[in-house]
Amino acid sequence: xxxxxxxxxHDRLPGALARTGTITTPHGIIQTPAFIPVxxxxxxxxxxxxxxxxxxxxxxxxxxxxxxxxPGHDIIDQAGGLNxxxxxxxPTFTDSGGFQVMSLGVGFKKIIDMDGxxxxxxxxxxxxxxxxxxDGVKFKSHxxxxxxxxxxxxxxxIQHGIGADITFAFDELTTxxxxxxxxxESLHERTHPWAVRSLVEHQRLNEVRTxxxxxxxxxxxxxxxxxxxxxECSKFLGAMDFDGYxxxxxxxxxxxxxxxxxxxxxxxxxxxxxxxGISEPDDIFDCIENGADTFDCVSPARVGRNGALYTxxxxxxxxxxQYATDFTSFDADCDCYTCQNFTSAYLHHLFKSGELLSNTLxxxxxxxxxxxxxxxxxxxxxxGTFYDFKQVFLNxxxxx
Amino acid sequence: xxxxxxxxxHDRLPGALARTGTITTPHGIIQTPAFIPVxxxxxxxxxxxxxxxxxxxxxxxxxxxxxxxxPGHDIIDQAGGLNxxxxxxxPTFTDSGGFQVMSLGVGFKKIIDMDGxxxxxxxxxxxxxxxxxxDGVKFKSHxxxxxxxxxxxxxxxIQHGIGADITFAFDELTTxxxxxxxxxESLHERTHPWAVRSLVEHQRLNEVRTxxxxxxxxxxxxxxxxxxxxxECSKFLGAMDFDGYxxxxxxxxxxxxxxxxxxxxxxxxxxxxxxxGISEPDDIFDCIENGADTFDCVSPARVGRNGALYTxxxxxxxxxxQYATDFTSFDADCDCYTCQNFTSAYLHHLFKSGELLSNTLxxxxxxxxxxxxxxxxxxxxxxGTFYDFKQVFLNxxxxx
Numbered sequence: 001x002x003x004x005x006x007x008x009x010h011d012r013l014p015g016a017l018a019r020t021g022t023i024t025t026p027h028g029i030i031q032t033p034a035f036i037p038v039x040x041x042x043x044x045x046x047x048x049x050x051x052x053x054x055x056x057x058x059x060x061x062x063x064x065x066x067x068x069x070x071p072g073h074d075i076i077d078q079a080g081g082l083n084x085x086x087x088x089x090x091p092t093f094t095d096s097g098g099f100q101v102m103s104l105g106v107g108f109k110k111i112i113d114m115d116g117x118x119x120x121x122x123x124x125x126x127x128x129x130x131x132x133x134x135d136g137v138k139f140k141s142h143x144x145x146x147x148x149x150x151x152x153x154x155x156x157x158i159q160h161g162i163g164a165d166i167t168f169a170f171d172e173l174t175t176x177x178x179x180x181x182x183x184x185e186s187l188h189e190r191t192h193p194w195a196v197r198s199l200v201e202h203q204r205l206n207e208v209r210t211x212x213x214x215x216x217x218x219x220x221x222x223x224x225x226x227x228x229x230x231x232e233c234s235k236f237l238g239a240m241d242f243d244g245y246x247x248x249x250x251x252x253x254x255x256x257x258x259x260x261x262x263x264x265x266x267x268x269x270x271x272x273x274x275x276x277g278i279s280e281p282d283d284i285f286d287c288i289e290n291g292a293d294t295f296d297c298v299s300p301a302r303v304g305r306n307g308a309l310y311t312x313x314x315x316x317x318x319x320x321x322q323y324a325t326d327f328t329s330f331d332a333d334c335d336c337y338t339c340q341n342f343t344s345a346y347l348h349h350l351f352k353s354g355e356l357l358s359n360t361l362x363x364x365x366x367x368x369x370x371x372x373x374x375x376x377x378x379x380x381x382x383x384g385t386f387y388d389f390k391q392v393f394l395n396x397x398x399x400x
Numbered sequence: 401x402x403x404x405x406x407x408x409x410h411d412r413l414p415g416a417l418a419r420t421g422t423i424t425t426p427h428g429i430i431q432t433p434a435f436i437p438v439x440x441x442x443x444x445x446x447x448x449x450x451x452x453x454x455x456x457x458x459x460x461x462x463x464x465x466x467x468x469x470x471p472g473h474d475i476i477d478q479a480g481g482l483n484x485x486x487x488x489x490x491p492t493f494t495d496s497g498g499f500q501v502m503s504l505g506v507g508f509k510k511i512i513d514m515d516g517x518x519x520x521x522x523x524x525x526x527x528x529x530x531x532x533x534x535d536g537v538k539f540k541s542h543x544x545x546x547x548x549x550x551x552x553x554x555x556x557x558i559q560h561g562i563g564a565d566i567t568f569a570f571d572e573l574t575t576x577x578x579x580x581x582x583x584x585e586s587l588h589e590r591t592h593p594w595a596v597r598s599l600v601e602h603q604r605l606n607e608v609r610t611x612x613x614x615x616x617x618x619x620x621x622x623x624x625x626x627x628x629x630x631x632e633c634s635k636f637l638g639a640m641d642f643d644g645y646x647x648x649x650x651x652x653x654x655x656x657x658x659x660x661x662x663x664x665x666x667x668x669x670x671x672x673x674x675x676x677g678i679s680e681p682d683d684i685f686d687c688i689e690n691g692a693d694t695f696d697c698v699s700p701a702r703v704g705r706n707g708a709l710y711t712x713x714x715x716x717x718x719x720x721x722q723y724a725t726d727f728t729s730f731d732a733d734c735d736c737y738t739c740q741n742f743t744s745a746y747l748h749h750l751f752k753s754g755e756l757l758s759n760t761l762x763x764x765x766x767x768x769x770x771x772x773x774x775x776x777x778x779x780x781x782x783x784g785t786f787y788d789f790k791q792v793f794l795n796x797x798x799x800x
Contacts, residue, residue, distance in 0.1 A: 045756050046756040048737075048760065066753075078725065079727050079743065087741045325475060343485075345471070345475060346486065346487070349441070356443075357446060
């Protein structure tokens with residue numbers, strides 16, 4: 001059988017875990033480190049696939065939970081898979097839905113209910129929209145309140161129906177509010193066994209579904225901010241036949257680099273590592289330095305739609321009054337379509353008028369900004385200027 | 401001084417008033433008949449200028465009322481004019497704001513208040529947001545309720561600040577609910593004198609503003625459904641030094657062709673005629689047959705954003721359940737970006753999910769559909785197949 005994924009390491013950062021590489025998938029290659037924009041519902045909000053491609057995006061990440069609920073993974077399967085469905089010819093990822101069934105499943109409050117035992121905020125009966133046991137997660141749809149249950153097997157069936165090149169094992173997302181005992185129980189009784197069940201079902205599906213390109217599966221490391229649990233989980237999953245690893249769960253800004261290092265020191269070196277849901281520049285530098293290869297996050301697009309645009313001096317809101325009569329590019333250093341063709345005054349006008357094009361232009365700029373940052377980090381690893389680049393970039397970015 | 405506009409007639413339809421031609425403006429040419437998409441606030445909603453251009457749009461029409469209120473015509477002037485501001489390199493139109501101050505000015509209810517004398521629906525005191533006298537129109541902003549007054553002079557100053565290639569004289573829009581006496585009074589006391597005042601101010605501005613390309617001014621014919629008034633107004637304006645004419649005011653579907661004919665029989669043959677706010681296929685055929693050269697309308701984009709897409713068999717809503725699993729192009733005959741690259745199932749998914757890309761893809765298809773229809777009518781006039789084409793097209797379009 002054709003291999004689902006190959007990973008080649010090119011350059012390494014002396015004295016650190018950072019490296020550059022190439023991930024090869026049935027839909028093309030990803031030069032790493034790389035930032036992967038998120039197209040939750042099989043669309044990067046407000047962008048055509050061509051516009052997304054022009055930002056330099058090498059791949060897109062969609063979401064199993066949302067696509068299971070609507071339109072249904074069977075429909076994407078019938079369409080010929082995610083690439084065909086959304087008219088995107090580059091690599092694709094899907095996350096497992098684990099995060100969403102636990103966060104969206106409790107009514108967008110991002111509180112995960114564990115029978116009220118461990119969460120700092122006690123949940124009223126009405127708010128309880130997700131129930132976790134060792135078999136899986138029952139949850140109410142955020143769309144219509146209907147009841148559903150995700151198991152590792154169903155998550156893999158959904159992800160194979162969607163047909164992304166890179167899929168993720170179904171895991172339990174814990175938060176920093178859960179105590180050590182809960183984290184241990186979660187790892188041993190759910191995240192570890194669920195990883196095994198995900199892998200078994202994934203391998204079965206890859207064997208049955210011969211009409212489709214083989215898909216890759218990343219195991220997802222949990223363990224919150226506990227070094228022993230992070231290392232244990234990394235070793236446990238690292239010994240299994242995953243094609244790569246997701247770095248999941250809860251971090252604080254202070255320790256995200258350190259935690260990434262614990263995981264990447266234990267994980268097999270020759271497999272790619274994907275940091276889930278991170279796009280803040282300082283976090284990106286820290287994670288790459290400690291061994292992360294790829295990133296995804298909705299944030300660049302989401303804050304952009306609210307008018308907050310990245311600059312080398314941090315995020316700036318283009319709705320500020322000063323931009324009403326600023327007839328220069330918003331970011332003179334930027335090579336994106338938006339900055340090359342429109343002024344701050346025009347962007348300001350679009351946002352103030354609530355015009356749909358504001359979403360498109362802001363998203364293009366923000367995705368391009370983060371993608372280019374990670375591309376520049378890649379180059380800085382190759383040419384040995386990583387630490388200089390990091391210092392200059394972060395000094396500017398957090399100077400205001 | 402360089403001429404603001406030239407119009408050359410190429411082919412004529414024997415026995416009718418239809419013709420093909422070329423309008424030449426400082427920002428390029430328009431092959432007529434042509435459909436001109438509307439970018440009310442200096443943006444075609446949800447489309448980049450490049451996407452709009454790819455629909456075959458030869459020009460775009462923006463609105464003086466909206467741009468006066470936000471961002472202000474002075475800001476567009478400082479930006480270098482509408483083309484520079486919105487990054488559009490083809491011809492531009494602005495309408496005078498006359499329609500908007502009278503329709504939006506009364507709270508989007510499209511009821512024009514004339515002290516309750518003539519309108520069928522009596523207006524409560526709170527609804528009265530526009531006051532018309534022989535000097536101009538006072539109105540409350542639909543944005544913040546602030547008071548403003550448009551006069552012919554201000555409308556021209558706004559339109560010169562915006563800097564479109566083709567501008568329109570400030571007129572009074574009457575409705576079919578106004579009686580004959582009111583229509584006569586409106587023509588003689590407002591629309592005719594306002595046309596004179598618009599032209600005088602326009603010519604003054606063209607002379608003073610030598611740093612900008614000269615702009616063209618179209619007089620706007622009113623007279624509702626009264627043949628004598630339509631002919632009188634056409635003769636009155638036709639004798640003046642306008643660069644072209646707007647065909648304005650109220651019609652019913654039954655008589656739109658006939659009324660267009662009354663006007664075009666009286667208007668100078670060698671000047672272009674723009675039918676304001678029309679895009680229904682049968683209306684377009686009738687108006688072209690009776691001498692209209694160009695059209696604008698928000699409708700293709702607006703209905704598209706609601707999921708109603710044009711097909712040769714009429715408008716069809718892609719949110720219908722049947723499209724959930726339709727993995728073919730929505731319109732197999734269509735050469736637009738949307739139909740060439742996406743399936744009905746994907747469009748259905750985007751609409752059902754409320755995804756922003758639905759606006760973009762639907763607008764592209766609908767604008768392309770109407771633009772191509774008018775392009776096809778142009779060719780049918782040139783090659784003598786107009787009546788055959790009309791019969792086949794309308795039989796299909798209204799068959800369901």
